[in-house]
Amino acid sequence: MRYLLKEEIPGIWFIDLGVDDEKEYTGSYIISSGNEIALIDVGPASTFHKVLSALDEIGLPYDNVKYIFATHVHLDHTGAVGNLIKSFPNAHVVAHSRALNHLIDPEDALWRASKQVLGFVADVFGKPEAVAKERILGFDRKEIFTVGKDSFEMIPTPGHASHHVCIFREQQRIVFSGDAAGIYIPSLDVQLPISTPPFKLNLALKSIETMISLKPNKIAFTHFGVASNGVLRLKRYYNQLIEWYESINEIMHKKMKDQEEMLEFISKRDKDLLTFLQKSKGHKGLTRGLKSNLEGFIQLIADENENVQILDKYQN
Ligand SMILES: [Zn+2]
Secondary structure: OOOEEEEEEOOEEEEEOOHHHOOOOOEEEEEEEOOEEEEEOOOOHHHHHHHHHHHHHHOOOHHHEEEEEOOOOOHHHHOOHHHHHHHOOOOEEEEEHHHHHHHHOOOOHHHHHHHHHHOHHHHHHOOOOOOOHHHEEEEOOOEEEEEOOEEEEEEEOOOOOOOOEEEEEHHHOEEEEEOOOOEEEOOOOEEEOOOOOOOOHHHHHHHHHHHHHOOOOEEEEOOOEEEOOHHHHHHHHHHHHHHHHHHHHHHHHOOOOOHHHHHHHHOOOOHHHHHHHHHOOOOHHHHHHHHHHHHHHHHHHHHHHHHHHHHHHHHO
16 A cells, blocks of 8 residues: 655645556645644545555544545545545535535436546546535635634635635645646646646636735645745646647647647647656656546637637627
C-alpha cells in the first residue's frame, strides 16, 4: 500500500494517494487546528484506507474529524467519503447543495455518467458508497466553516462542474482549488487544463477571476500539491484556457481529426503543454486526461457554433 505524506505548511498535510500506482496524479489534504480536523477532497473510493493510514501516521484521532470538505463530487475527489464517514462518528460532509443527490445516491447519475466519460478509469477509482443525508451539510453561496481556530470559506467556482467550489483559508491566503485552477505538475513545473465535458469556459474564466480576487499566496491543487505564486498561477491558467479555446477553434476549422496532431498544434501556443508532451513519459493518467480535455473544448465549440446557426436562422 503505497502512499506518501508531507506536512506542506504547519497543520496542513498532503497525501499522495498513489492512485493506479501513478505519480503526481491525485492527492488529499488533512488539516488539524486545535482539537479539530478537516479533510479536503479525500480521493477515490479505491484508496480510502490510505487516508485512514495517514491520520494514524500523524496521530490524529478519527473522532476529531469535524468536516470532509468536497470541492466537487467527482470520483477522484470524493469517491471515498461513503467509506470514510463510517470511521468518523462526529464528521459531516460539506458540499454545494447541487451535489447532494450524488452523495446520497451515487449509483444513479454519478456512477453511470462516470463510467460513460471515464470508461475503465472509473473502475480504477472505484464505485462510491452512499452517504446518509443527515451526515451532509449543503450550501448554495459563500459560507464559512470553522475548524479549531481556523476558518474556511466555501466559494462557488463553477465551470468544471456546476457544483464546484474552492476553499479559501484566509489566515494563510491559501486556495484549495479542486479542479478550478487546472492541474499543476511539480516535477515539470507546468500547468495543464482540466476541461472534461461538459466544460463551461465562461464560467471557468469567471471562477478564476474570483480566485484571483482573493489574492492567494499559495494554491493547493488536488492534482497536485501546494504551489507558491498563487496569483501568477491563476493568471497563467486563465491565459492557458484561452490558448486552448483559440487553438481548438482553428483545429475545428481545419477539420483536423488526429488527437496527437491536435495536441501538437495547441502546443505551439501553450508552452506548458509542449514541455509536458516532451517529458511526460511517467504520467499515463494525465496523458489520458488530455484526450478528455480536447473533447470538452470540441463539444463546447460545437455547441456554440450550433447556437450561432440557430441565431443566424432567427435573424434571417
Ligand atoms: Zn473533477
